[in-house]
Amino acid sequence: MTIAMNHRPVTADDGCQDQVLLDQWYAIDFATEFPAGEIHKVTLLERDLIVWRDSDGQAHVWEDLCVHRGARLSKGWLENDTVICPYHGWRYDSAGSCVLMPAAPDEKPMRKARAFPYPVAERYGFVWVCLGEPAGPVPDFPEWDDTAFMKVHSGPYHYDGNGFRAVENFVDASHFPFVHAGYNGLPDAPDKLEPYTVTELPDGSLRSSEVRVFQPIGDARGRPVVAFYTYTVFAPFVGYFSKRTVDADASGAAISETSNTFTTLFAVQPLDATHCVVRVCSALDTLPHPEPEAVRERADIIYHQDRDIVETQRPERIPVQLRYELHHRTDLMGQRYRSWLRGKGITYGVI
Numbered sequence: 001m002t003i004a005m006n007h008r009p010v011t012a013d014d015g016c017q018d019q020v021l022l023d024q025w026y027a028i029d030f031a032t033e034f035p036a037g038e039i040h041k042v043t044l045l046e047r048d049l050i051v052w053r054d055s056d057g058q059a060h061v062w063e064d065l066c067v068h069r070g071a072r073l074s075k076g077w078l079e080n081d082t083v084i085c086p087y088h089g090w091r092y093d094s095a096g097s098c099v100l101m102p103a104a105p106d107e108k109p110m111r112k113a114r115a116f117p118y119p120v121a122e123r124y125g126f127v128w129v130c131l132g133e134p135a136g137p138v139p140d141f142p143e144w145d146d147t148a149f150m151k152v153h154s155g156p157y158h159y160d161g162n163g164f165r166a167v168e169n170f171v172d173a174s175h176f177p178f179v180h181a182g183y184n185g186l187p188d189a190p191d192k193l194e195p196y197t198v199t200e201l202p203d204g205s206l207r208s209s210e211v212r213v214f215q216p217i218g219d220a221r222g223r224p225v226v227a228f229y230t231y232t233v234f235a236p237f238v239g240y241f242s243k244r245t246v247d248a249d250a251s252g253a254a255i256s257e258t259s260n261t262f263t264t265l266f267a268v269q270p271l272d273a274t275h276c277v278v279r280v281c282s283a284l285d286t287l288p289h290p291e292p293e294a295v296r297e298r299a300d301i302i303y304h305q306d307r308d309i310v311e312t313q314r315p316e317r318i319p320v321q322l323r324y325e326l327h328h329r330t331d332l333m334g335q336r337y338r339s340w341l342r343g344k345g346i347t348y349g350v351i
């Protein structure tokens with residue numbers, strides 16, 4: 001049984017207290033999942049939130065909590081850009097201020113009669129929220145504004161597993177031949193990984209040098225490719241890869257001079273320490289562009305395979321003490337990711 005099932009923290013003094021994590025941006029869903037006119041419920045780091053849009057289309061994310069007697073605002077309703085609490089009808093404007101207490105309609109509501117709003121950003125087709133003070137901007141997705149790249153969203157993928165382990169799996173190339181047999185590698189002829197390096201960039205993100213692998217069905221085009229992955233971890237729960245691909249023959253030999261690029265932003269919404277939701281946005285410049293549906297179908301196969309293996313990992317919370325597991329040089333990216341998490345002083349969701 002998870003902590004979340006026993007206990008639901010409702011205030012900022014409860015639940016995840018890791019300031020480093022609270023100060024991050026989290027993609028809480030695709031922007032299209034929050035149509036105007038409705039109050040939507042979302043869970044992030046054990047906290048229950050509401051999302052709603054005002055008539056300008058601006059998304060608002062608040063605690064799912066009325067300060068009066070603690071009723072859930074998600075059970076309330078919207079009227080003229082205000083949220084109405086279902087219990088005593090207190091009405092909150094888009095800035096979160098109570099503007100009407102129906103039992104005392106002539107009184108100006110107290111200054112403390114406020115909702116609990118959080119910083120919100122809408123980028124790359126996701127709504128992002130920060131539960132603290134944003135430590136920086138939403139991570140930069142380099143290809144998003146480049147019109148040569150088609151963009152495809154995939155997911156959500158619900159992992160009954162730890163969000164850090166989901167990110168580590170995303171930046172791990174040596175599982176391809178086994179977890180993604182026939183797609184990203186061959187179990188009977190697994191790639192030998194050459195040594196690569198991992199660098200912490202001036203903006204604090206972690207980046208690998210290129211990792212070369214053979215992929216029998218490297219992307220939605222359905223052809224064999226030699227792929228060169230460059231992995232980046234932008235934030236504890238946001239990964240990214242840029243994959244340069246060269247056409248290959250069935251034996252894995254490169255047969256073209258030109259390369260295409262396939263990139264993916266991997267955004268994890270930690271529900272609690274051992275459950276998360278993964279959503280991805282891919283950007284690719286392969287011509288002709290494959291059908292978005294084909295890209296999504298392949299992503300569904302790959303991420304379900306990843307989910308199935310991440311859900312088996314024990315301990316469920318990722319060990320950031322390196323002595324708890326065995327690290328090989330081919331695991332350098334995951335190893336550095338763990339040390340990087342430990343260096344930030346993160347204690348939630350790790351052991």
Ligand code: FES
Pocket residue numbers: 066067068069070071085086087088089090
């Ligand atoms: S609990 Fe919300 S108005 Fe009373």
Ligand SMILES: [Fe+2]
Pocket residue numbers: 169170175176179180302306
């Ligand atoms: Fe994988």
